[in-house]
Amino acid sequence: MKNLLKSLIDAFEERTGLLKIMADLAEHPVPPDTGWWYVFGSATLVAFIIQVVTGIALATAYVSSSGNAYDSLQFITTEALMGNLLRGMHYFGASAMVLLVGIHMGQVFLMGCYKYPREFNWVTGVVLLFLTLAMGFTGQLLRWDQNAVWSVVVGAEQAGRTPIIGDMLARFLLAGKTIGGATLSRFFAFHVFFIPAIIFGFIGIHLFLVLHDGISEPPVAGEPVDPATYRQKYEKIINERGVPFWPDAAWRDVVFCVAVVAAIFLLALIFGPPKLDNPPNPSLLARDPAPDWYLLWYFALLALIPHKLTTPVILLAPLTGVIVLLLVPIVSNKGERHPRYRPWAVASVIIIVMMIGTLWVEAEREPWSPDFEARPLPIAVVGTNIGPVVDGAKLFHEKGCEFCHEVSGYGGHRGPSLTWVGDRLTRADLTVRIMNGGYNMPAFAGLLTEDQLGDLVAFLESRRKER
Ligand code: HEC
Missing domain, CATH: 1.20.810.10 (Cytochrome Bc1 Complex; Chain C)
Known part of the structure; x- marks a missing residue:
């Protein structure tokens, strides 16, 4: 048995020379x-x-x-x-x-x-x-x-x-x-x-x-x-x-x-x-x-x-x-x-x-990465519990806006705070922003229905210091 194995190996080596190459490499x-x-x-x-x-x-x-x-x-x-x-x-x-x-x-x-x-x-x-x-x-x-x-x-x-x-x-x-x-x-x-x-x-x-x-x-x-x-x-x-x-x-x-x-x-x-x-x-x-x-x-x-x-x-x-x-x-x-x-x-x-x-x-670390754990805005922040503003606030959370935008302490800081955005931007500005996106802000055109867009804008417009 041992001899058979040895002669097999020898025959292999005689025909290929691979074992010697490997031994040379190793040594x-x-x-x-x-x-x-x-x-x-x-x-x-x-x-x-x-x-x-x-x-x-x-x-x-x-x-x-x-x-x-x-x-x-x-x-x-x-x-x-x-x-x-x-x-x-x-x-x-x-x-x-x-x-x-x-x-x-x-x-x-x-x-x-x-x-x-x-x-x-x-x-x-x-x-x-x-x-x-x-x-x-x-x-x-x-x-x-x-x-x-x-x-x-x-x-x-x-x-x-x-x-x-x-x-x-x-x-x-x-x-x-x-x-x-x-x-x-x-x-x-x-x-x-x-x-x-x-x-x-x-x-x-x-x-x-x-x-x-x-x-x-x-x-x-x-x-x-x-x-x-x-x-x-x-x-x-x-x-x-x-x-x-x-x-x-x-x-x-x-x-x-x-x-x-x-x-x-x-x-x-x-x-x-x-x-x-x-x-x-x-x-x-x-x-x-x-x-x-x-x-x-x-x-x-x-x-x-x-x-x-x-x-x-x-x-x-x-x-x-x-x-x-x-x-x-x-x-x-x-x-x-x-x-x-x-x-x-x-x-x-x-x-x-x-x-x-x-x-x-x-x-x-934060703040550049979005906050995926952001919780929905409570009524106290939204300020009302009926109408498009409430629906908009819901969408603000569901569509992921809140991952990047903070409103009164809720949400991430990847984008600018929108707590008082109603004082800063008009209805038209807001619509353009949301539809077209911006630097590091995805464009939402095509991802929102007209109604949803209207609700979101209504919600953002309501974010004013003096109501
Ligand atoms: C991935 C992160 C991200 C998400 C999600 C996101 N935004 Fe933004 N958003 C940004 C950034 C960043 C800017 C600033 C863009 C710039 O400076 O060009 C911005 C800018 C804005 C502005 C303009 C703010 C200002 O003060 O000029 C509005 C309004 C806005 N976003 C609304 C929304 C809404 C509504 C949603 C959800 C439908 C949303 N964003 C989702 C990152 C995001």
């Missing part, structure tokens, strides 16, 4: 003392693999049609075998992947690992970062609930502001003029076929380059990179002090990756997947979307900047981000690697982390 010499900072790359890869596995499993039960997507997710969450766990793992896996990509990138930057000869690997890494975020964005829509749908509407509105090609971009995102079944199909295709295929390709190049140029040796203060002599120096380190990748360096990766998998599994088990919001409802335009946490800070940025700056910021911020990241290895591909001699590198990482952190805290 190839790497610089000594790479340490725990080097585990984040492989951990990102492991998080990606979790996404592939759980994603395929979810796709076997998910229906990507606008009529059934929500129900199929409901089914996966409550009835399918381990469906709840799988959805949870896919969610926490995505979070882990974004987090790990970020840390990996920070480490590579701070330790100057992107310098000669690894500049190109930094570039492929930047592409992978944006592909990861694109996966997060497209994945959210597949949830096909209120929140997901409106996140994408906001995204499309932003894309639409690009000069010249804006309309085309928005249409491309939505697969049409408005969000609907075609949008879902498009996002599904991107999320499960197109973007993952590109990610696989780039991971391939990324890993090939890691092997080709070798794992960077830990930076030593006072030993700058000089492209003319670097390869020789690296060869010398490898030949004189190199250790086999497995097990000397890779054991840390294995330990950390097991911990990552365990953490994702436990989080999914304990907290489960994000709750599904209500199914999308086109007449409840009022929903101001909050995307998953890793994109939330960006939405906060868009909400906090002054109106006039929105378009330039929407256009320039992402573009600047990409360009700056791509320029990093071009501008500084030699010189000191150790963070101790690169105060600007350290400072910029701290500033970026603090900026994102602040925006994130801001995003978690």
Whole structure:
């Protein structure tokens, strides 16, 4: 039996040579003392693999049609075998992947690992970062609930502001003029076929380059990179002090990756997947979307900047981000690697982390986000209990105006307070406002009947200091 197995393996090896390639890969010499900072790359890869596995499993039960997507997710969450766990793992896996990509990138930057000869690997890494975020964005829509749908509407509105090609971009995102079944199909295709295929390709190049140029040796203060002599120096380190990748360096990766998998599994088990919001409802335009946490800070940025700056910021911020990241290895591909001699590198990482952190805290807080818990206005505030004013006050709550507008202490603060709006605006002003919307205020034309509009205006007109 044992002999049979051995001769099978030998025959396989004689024909393919795969086992030797694998053994060579595992044992190839790497610089000594790479340490725990080097585990984040492989951990990102492991998080990606979790996404592939759980994603395929979810796709076997998910229906990507606008009529059934929500129900199929409901089914996966409550009835399918381990469906709840799988959805949870896919969610926490995505979070882990974004987090790990970020840390990996920070480490590579701070330790100057992107310098000669690894500049190109930094570039492929930047592409992978944006592909990861694109996966997060497209994945959210597949949830096909209120929140997901409106996140994408906001995204499309932003894309639409690009000069010249804006309309085309928005249409491309939505697969049409408005969000609907075609949008879902498009996002599904991107999320499960197109973007993952590109990610696989780039991971391939990324890993090939890691092997080709070798794992960077830990930076030593006072030993700058000089492209003319670097390869020789690296060869010398490898030949004189190199250790086999497995097990000397890779054991840390294995330990950390097991911990990552365990953490994702436990989080999914304990907290489960994000709750599904209500199914999308086109007449409840009022929903101001909050995307998953890793994109939330960006939405906060868009909400906090002054109106006039929105378009330039929407256009320039992402573009600047990409360009700056791509320029990093071009501008500084030699010189000191150790963070101790690169105060600007350290400072910029701290500033970026603090900026994102602040925006994130801001995003978690009122007042820019609507108050979905707003309670209906009591009679004492409305001031009467009959007639169009009362009906208008009811609509003010039901149509979601109150999510964004405060009246005498009730409601959110996303838009201006309407407590005394009757003193400020005429009947015509009010009608135009409601029908056409405004900056960050949805247009309600088509969502209200004539009677409803009349009641709402009557209610708002009644909001005067002197009645
Ligand atoms: C998603 C949040 C949001 C919702 C929902 C919303 N609004 Fe607004 N609204 C705003 C914002 C933001 C502004 C300020 C617009 C601007 O400055 O261009 C505004 C402005 C207004 C104004 C003008 C106020 C002024 O002082 O100039 C009126 C009136 C108004 N909204 C009424 C309504 C009514 C009625 C509804 C419900 C049918 C509603 N809004 C729903 C966010 C919202």
